[in-house]
Amino acid sequence: xxxxxxxxxxxxxxxxxxxxxxxxxxxGHNSLFWYRQTMMRGLELLIYFNNNVPIDDxxxxxxxxxAKMPNASFSTLKIQPSEPRDSAVYFCASSTGLxxxxxxxxxxxxxxxxxx
Amino acid sequence: xxxxxxxxxxxxxxxxxxxxxCNHSTISGTDYIHWYRQLPSQGPEYVIHGLTSNVNNRMxxxxxxxxxxxxxxxxxxxxxxxxxxxxxxRTSGNTPLVFGKGTRLSVIA
Numbered sequence: 001x002x003x004x005x006x007x008x009x010x011x012x013x014x015x016x017x018x019x020x021x022x023x024x025x026x027x028g029h030n031s032l033f034w035y036r037q038t039m040m041r042g043l044e045l046l047i048y049f050n051n052n053v054p055i056d057d058x059x060x061x062x063x064x065x066x067a068k069m070p071n072a073s074f075s076t077l078k079i080q081p082s083e084p085r086d087s088a089v090y091f092c093a094s095s096t097g098l099x100x101x102x103x104x105x106x107x108x109x110x111x112x113x114x115x116x
Numbered sequence: 117x118x119x120x121x122x123x124x125x126x127x128x129x130x131x132x133x134x135x136x137x138c139n140h141s142t143i144s145g146t147d148y149i150h151w152y153r154q155l156p157s158q159g160p161e162y163v164i165h166g167l168t169s170n171v172n173n174r175m176x177x178x179x180x181x182x183x184x185x186x187x188x189x190x191x192x193x194x195x196x197x198x199x200x201x202x203x204x205x206r207t208s209g210n211t212p213l214v215f216g217k218g219t220r221l222s223v224i225a
Binding site for chain 2: 002031035042045046048052056082091093098099100101102104105106107108109110
């Protein structure tokens with residue numbers, strides 16, 4: 001299996017522009033997670049889905065952030081409008097269930113976003 | 117809510133064993149202990165996890181204290197490629213991974 005696939009790997013954009021990050025989970029996995037990592041705040045869980053349904057989006061920083069999972073093999077994280085403080089590495093992860101039940105999460109390589 | 121406590125950093129010599137401690141004194145009976153690591157410029161990767169008994173896999177061993185209030189990740193022979201941030205994560209109920217600050221392991225040649 002190719003693992004979790006994220007695109008683009010790097011994104012540089014200007015403040016105010018819309019940014020869309022993409023994730024393809026491992027085939028057969030029914031849980032998908034979006035994380036953000038910065039030096040100041042570390043790794044933060046933004047939102048997670050189970051069977052394509054958003055379960056908990058309490059980590060989404062504000063209304064400028066939205067995430068969708070239209071089918072089992074694709075998810076997007078959108079920022080509109082983007083701001084410089086959104087600069088971070090965004091990771092997508094997938095699993096066959098939640099870690100609380102002993103399942104393993106597999107992470108993608110991340111998208112490094114820079115907002116100028 | 118800091119569910120686990122880890123040292124900020126540790127140092128090891130190459131080819132020596134490394135014991136990374138983690139304190140989870142408020143752990144409940146059904147909580148799992150997970151260890152992940154993050155190598156430079158990569159996403160986190162799974163190392164090992166356990167519930168009550170000690171666990172071994174090809175990467176490491178996990179020793180869980182009898183009262184489950186602490187655990188130790190053991191790398192049997194550290195290599196330069198093991199230099200990373202190691203996260204000890206306790207999960208409660210049906211929840212995803214929530215990361216703390218972890219322990220930054222440096223390996224000296």
